[in-house]
Amino acid sequence: MSAVASPPEVHAANRRGGLRVLFRDRPIIPLVGLLGLLVLIIALVKPGVVNPSWAGVIVRAAIPLSILAACQTITFLTGGIDLSVGAVASMTGFLVTTLVGDQGLVLGLVIALALAALAGLINGIGVGVFRVHPLIMTLGMSLVILGFANVWQRITVQTGAGVPGELRWIGSATFAGIIPYSLIVWIPLAVLVMFMLRRTGYGRLLYAIGDNPIASRLSGARSWQVITVLYTISALLAGIAGFLYTGLTNVANVNLVDSYVLPSVAAAVIGGTSIMGGRGGFGGTIVGALILTVLASLLTVLGFPEPVRQILFGSIIVAVAAAYTRVTAES
Amino acid sequence: MTATGVAMARPNPLISMLRKNTWPLGLLGFLGVLLLATKAINPSYGATGVQNLGISVLPLAFAAVGQAIVVISGGIDLSIGSMMALTSCVSAVLMKDQPGEVALAVVAGTLVLGMILGLVNGGLVVFTRVPDIVVTLAMSFVWAGCALLVLQRPGGGAADWLKTLVSGALLNEWIPKAAVVMLVIIAVIWLPTSRTRLGLSIYAIGSNRLAAFRSGVPVGRTRVVAYVLTGLFAALGGLSLTATTGIGTPVPGPYTMMSVAAVVLGGVSLAGGRGGVFGPIIGVMALQIIRTDMTFLKMDSNLATVLQGAILIGVVMIGSLVEIRRARA
Numbered sequence: 304m305s306a307v308a309s310p311p312e313v314h315a316a317n318r319r320g321g322l323r324v325l326f327r328d329r330p331i332i333p334l335v336g337l338l339g340l341l342v343l344i345i346a347l348v349k350p351g352v353v354n355p356s357w358a359g360v361i362v363r364a365a366i367p368l369s370i371l372a373a374c375q376t377i378t379f380l381t382g383g384i385d386l387s388v389g390a391v392a393s394m395t396g397f398l399v400t401t402l403v404g405d406q407g408l409v410l411g412l413v414i415a416l417a418l419a420a421l422a423g424l425i426n427g428i429g430v431g432v433f434r435v436h437p438l439i440m441t442l443g444m445s446l447v448i449l450g451f452a453n454v455w456q457r458i459t460v461q462t463g464a465g466v467p468g469e470l471r472w473i474g475s476a477t478f479a480g481i482i483p484y485s486l487i488v489w490i491p492l493a494v495l496v497m498f499m500l501r502r503t504g505y506g507r508l509l510y511a512i513g514d515n516p517i518a519s520r521l522s523g524a525r526s527w528q529v530i531t532v533l534y535t536i537s538a539l540l541a542g543i544a545g546f547l548y549t550g551l552t553n554v555a556n557v558n559l560v561d562s563y564v565l566p567s568v569a570a571a572v573i574g575g576t577s578i579m580g581g582r583g584g585f586g587g588t589i590v591g592a593l594i595l596t597v598l599a600s601l602l603t604v605l606g607f608p609e610p611v612r613q614i615l616f617g618s619i620i621v622a623v624a625a626a627y628t629r630v631t632a633e634s
Numbered sequence: 635m636t637a638t639g640v641a642m643a644r645p646n647p648l649i650s651m652l653r654k655n656t657w658p659l660g661l662l663g664f665l666g667v668l669l670l671a672t673k674a675i676n677p678s679y680g681a682t683g684v685q686n687l688g689i690s691v692l693p694l695a696f697a698a699v700g701q702a703i704v705v706i707s708g709g710i711d712l713s714i715g716s717m718m719a720l721t722s723c724v725s726a727v728l729m730k731d732q733p734g735e736v737a738l739a740v741v742a743g744t745l746v747l748g749m750i751l752g753l754v755n756g757g758l759v760v761f762t763r764v765p766d767i768v769v770t771l772a773m774s775f776v777w778a779g780c781a782l783l784v785l786q787r788p789g790g791g792a793a794d795w796l797k798t799l800v801s802g803a804l805l806n807e808w809i810p811k812a813a814v815v816m817l818v819i820i821a822v823i824w825l826p827t828s829r830t831r832l833g834l835s836i837y838a839i840g841s842n843r844l845a846a847f848r849s850g851v852p853v854g855r856t857r858v859v860a861y862v863l864t865g866l867f868a869a870l871g872g873l874s875l876t877a878t879t880g881i882g883t884p885v886p887g888p889y890t891m892m893s894v895a896a897v898v899l900g901g902v903s904l905a906g907g908r909g910g911v912f913g914p915i916i917g918v919m920a921l922q923i924i925r926t927d928m929t930f931l932k933m934d935s936n937l938a939t940v941l942q943g944a945i946l947i948g949v950v951m952i953g954s955l956v957e958i959r960r961a962r963a
Contacts, residue, residue, distance in 0.1 A: 429947060439894070450939030454875070591654045620768075621768075624768050
């Protein structure tokens with residue numbers, strides 16, 4: 304509800320829990336508190352770890368994750384989900400790396416993004432027009448993309464040129480060892496996504512469709528158009544995240560981003576966007592992505608082995624989501 | 635409804651059975667066509683091929699049955715793959731170099747473990763009121779981490795009787811033992827359950843939770859039981875992984891997502907309340923045969939992935955188009 308003004312009577316009905324209303328309408332406040340708490344724990348456990356260059360590393364890792372999580376956020380708002388972001392992002396990064404030798408960087412980027420948009424368009428038509436469940440549509444699309452990417456990999460395996468220097472620069476280089484250059488890509492994107500959700504009619508439609516699909520249809524919203532555009536936007540965002548991941552890791556691989564799909568869903572959930580639709584926003588998601596990145600750093604700093612880290616990671620996501628649902632539950 | 639009304643609505647039990655199971659029966663026909671196509675592509679495809687099919691689909695078939703039960707109840711379990719990895723590792727570690735009787739106890743223990751995992755999943759979903767998809771997604775990390783704690787790298791072993799239980803054929807070379815095992819287990823666990831009040835409750839809460847609650851169905855408890863059953867079938871899937879590979883592997887396979895795909899292919903509505911467990915099993919077999927056929931045709935195995943994805947989307951699109959038209963009519 305953060306972006307949609309509630310009618311006064313709704314506010315009046317919920318006045319008994321002031322804290323509750325605050326948490327529900329401004330989820331970002333408790334989330335920033337949690338983020339600060341995690342940073343504080345790291346600073347206490349290992350003094351000296353928390354410094355500007357550490358913060359730079361965290362931000363640099365959180366940037367592509369938050370873009371993937373933006374895909375989940377905007378699709379969650381309509382009650383959907385986009386599980387194809389991993390396949391799309393891996394595909395675009397891989398494609399640019401293989402195309403840069405023959406076609407040049409710009410054409411490579413354009414081709415990769417065009418294919419990403421095509422995949423998103425098909426997703427959107429499947430979900431919006433044919434009413435295929437988003438989970439199934441995007442899952443099937445991941446298989447299709449992964450298969451084609453593998454075929455492409457076999458064709459071009461001899462001509463692999465390595466990740467282009469420009470991608471490595473934008474993905475991993477930092478200004479003065481602190482500020483990552485990927486902010487150049489991220490800031491305009493984040494502003495655009497937030498502006499779209501908060502200030503445009505299209506953004507309102509996303510909330511409306513997620514909140515009450517029947518009411519929004521009766522009010523004249525053409526939901527199939529909204530959803531077709533939505534999944535195309537989501538795939539484009541995922542494609543851009545793919546460039547950043549490829550640059551960050553200096554690896555071009557058709558499975559590179561797969562392991563970030565579930566964290567991207569978790570970031571959007573922790574950030575307060577309801578997976579059932581109609582409630583949430585990108586601001587919380589950004590903090591959610593930062594929380595997950597800091598959490599991973601904390602678990603590493605504490606020296607836990609990988610299995611224990613996974614167990615704690617999963618448990619904390621459940622705990623945060625549960626606390627969230629308890630606090631914001633509408634009775 | 636009066637007695638005559640019932641009689642008029644059901645003129646013939648056979649026709650009613652056909653009408654109720656249109657989707658699985660259509661899928662069965664599709665599977666038959668695929669098998670014939672396989673025979674046409676590769677004339678030497680025969681009993682051995684069918685036996686291999688039975689073995690290779692067994693883990694995913696159990697995963698699909700487990701997923702089907704929870705989806706029918708209106709939930710979804712994205713931790714099935716991790717639960718299979720965990721139960722497979724636990725059973726492989728405990729069974730290694732042990733006599734057959736101990737292995738029997740291990741199998742029983744693993745099944746109980748699976749039910750406990752399901753109990754935790756379902757308990758958390760009901761207690762925290764967090765959407766199923768979020769809880770089970772997070773728990774998939776937890777169970778995969780536990781599997782890595784049990785086994786750092788693939789290892790362990792399986793009892794010989796367990797390996798021979800699922801390999802080879804029974805009575806006739808065309809009947810794979812794996813298929814018999816599958817059918818017996820479903821006949822023992824799911825068929826009786828689905829005929830009881832509990833089975834009806836599972837369908838009821840998936841179909842309309844509020845109506846089920848108002849008709850006196852204990853919604854929370856039934857949801858937990860559905861997750862427990864899913865955990866049980868995940869453990870059966872994990873055991874069949876151990877039995878068919880002879881070891882335990884701590885990294886979850888593609889079973890979670892493929893089980894969701896198989897469930898939808900098998901005619902179970904993701905909205906809940908509709909479908910059965912046999913459709914998904916047939917769906918699993920169809921997906922596997924397509925892969926085998928592509929190998930026979932010497933096509934790139936990656937194109938098989940493309941085709942699986944395309945078939946998944948295509949079939950579901952046809953299904954929802956039929957639904958949309960029916961809703962308009």
